[in-house]
Amino acid sequence: MDIRSVLKDNFLQYSSYVIKDRAIASVVDGFKPVQRRIIHSLFEMHDGNFHKVANVVGNTMKYHPHGDTSIYEALVNIANKDLFIEKQGNFGNLFTGDPASASRYIECRLTPLAFDVLYSKEITVYESSYDGRNNEPLLYPAKIPVILIQGSEGIAVGMAAKILPHNFNEILNAVKSELLGETYDIYPDFPTGGIVDVNEYADGNGKVLVRAKIETIDEKTIVIRELPFGETTESLISSIEKAIRKNYIKVSSINDFTAENVAIELSLPRGVYASEVIEKLYHYTNCQISISVNLLLLSDRYPVVYTIKDLIKFHAAHLQKILKMELELQKSKILEKIFYKTLEQIFIEKKIYKFLETISKEENIVSIILSEVLRYKESFSREVLKEDVENLLKIPIRKISLFDIDKNSKDVKILNKELKSINSNISSIRGYSINFIDLLLSKYSKEYQRKTEISLIKSKNVKEIATKNMKVYLNLAEGFVGTSLFDGEFIGNASYYDKILVFRQNSYVLKNIEDKVFIDKKNICALVYDINNSKEQIFSIIYLNKFDNFYYVKRFKIDKFITDKVYEFLGENDEFVDFSLSPEFVEFSTNKDIVKRIEIANFMVKSRSSIGKRISNSNLKKVKFK
DSSP: OOHHHHHHHHHHHHHHHHIIIIISOBTTTOOOHHHHHHHHHHHHHOSSSOEEHHHHHHHHTTTOOSOHHHHHHHHHHHHTTTSSEEEESOOOOTTTOOOOOOTTTOEEEEOHHHHHHTOOGGGOOEEEOTTSSSEEESSOOOSSOHHHHHOEEEEOSSOEEEEOOBOHHHHHHHHHHHHHTOOOOOOBOOTTOOEEEOTTEETTEEEEEEEOEEEEEETTEEEEEEOOTTOOHHHHHHHHHHHHHTTSSOOSEEEEOOSSSOOEEEEOOTTOOHHHHHHHHHHHSTTEEEEEEBOEEEETTEEEEOOHHHHHHHHHHHHHHHHHHHHHHHHHHHHHHHHHHHHHHHHHHTTGGGGGGTOOOGGGHHHHHHHHHGGGGGGOSSOOOHHHHHHHTTSOHHHHHTOOHHHHHHHHHHHHHHHHHHHHHHHTHHHHHHHHHHHHHHHHGGGOOOOSEEOOOOOOOHHHHOOOOEEEEEETTTTEEESSOTTSEEEEEEOTTOEEEEEESSEEEEEEOOSOEEOOOTTEEEEESOGGGOTTOEEEEEEEETTTTEEEEEEEEOOOOOTTOEEEOSOTTEEEEEEESSOSEEEEEETTOOEEEEEGGGSOEEOTTSOOEESOSSOEEEEEEO
16 A cells, blocks of 8 residues: 555545535535534524524534534524524623623524525525435525625635625625626625725735724723724733733723723823824734735635625626526416416316216226316416326315305416516516615615724834834943943933944944944944934945045935945945035135035935045045035
């Protein structure tokens, strides 16, 4: 036995199983297998009353070959989406992250929406359950894009799905717009509210930036009112406490008053104000998070990456297909009713039943009655079968004696009217589908109002809002700089993102600010520790070119750098003369002791490796910045 081929085959079987039967939802009904089996159990158990979740879990185990815990957790998850399962009892708290009560204490049942958009038993395809004892739905003929409304998340082998929830009304209106040939845009809507930036939301893929809604009560009090999607009050407070410990933000106290609505109150210490802290909360805590999305679904049991517009188009066509199938089913039922009422009327009105008195042999009854009925075959919508005659023979004599021909004709007339209406709907299935969506919106739109605000989030650079909480000292005699050199000279406060720029006579180097950094005091011209706010700083150098013996001025900026890399700005034939951060003039004197000045603005700002501008064509005696 080749172990490699065995492992390869087994791994492929396992990965295929995880992808197709566990982790990834279907494009048709938006369910994973466990979710579909839960809904099937609830349809099976439905009697209008609430059922203990423990009983629903037990019934689902007939179809789901895994433990009861996975079923219970999946049921709670679906129920908390408030779409198809009505809850009774403690199903946990979406805001605080508190878990649901044990399955024996809570109850659930299906919502009317589940029957309106999922349940259609006669057109649902069923397959045998894992043990062959029961039948379960292969897919539900969903009439709406369930996957876009409730979202989904799953990690399979080599692939993962992350689909954000969207607003019920907006999704249905998008399907309607697709049917009408109109344009539409769809963006996420989260049950926790908050703010979402959809600039990088690539039609269901890409990523979104989500923020908590923060309210300023006064300059010293901030209240978080809504959470970013996926966060709880516990995880958010934990991230705030972590930022406080790292000294990124200053908060004197945190109080969680969350009940039905989120309310996390932050009190600020003396000298700290709300306007300063809010931006830091977004940068240093989970008050702002980025969510990457991947619209991966199963189509015919194969994983496919979709866009939202792909799904809306698919479900617009799918809705018409399902509604047409239901109409065709209703049509066949009405035709059958018309057929049987017509057959029954002819059987009684034409007194065919009296032939029973003349037939001596029982085995001839069906054939003789059938031959008599077929004399009126033009009245029937389909061929009369022996089974139809056998049904006629079961009519009790009392019904025959009381048979009302006028009422029967009236019933047939009503059925023909219904049939005409159904045929009209089938021929204009698009309009019928639009009416169906309008009906759903009229029934449920008030329950599903948008909770998340769509807004462009303009974030400041984290380096701009960083707290300068590190005291930097310089000991030039020993050639060290850092935060622990208390015997050195205090040169200022710096943030975690600042760096030390060591400027020498022919080069510069950038160093991270640490406890103690060796900078080598030789030939140091300047130290700049606030480098991130100094990218517009112009560095001015005067140097002598030994080859032609002329003086030059070079001006440049430092906008890009790599830490600890030495950058040279003078060549081998260049000799450093003077350096300045903010000169106004270049002052020089000739051999005749005539002093002249040139404004610094006359010298262009170039790159550090470029040649400077010559100061004078004659030999100079003295040159310096002024």
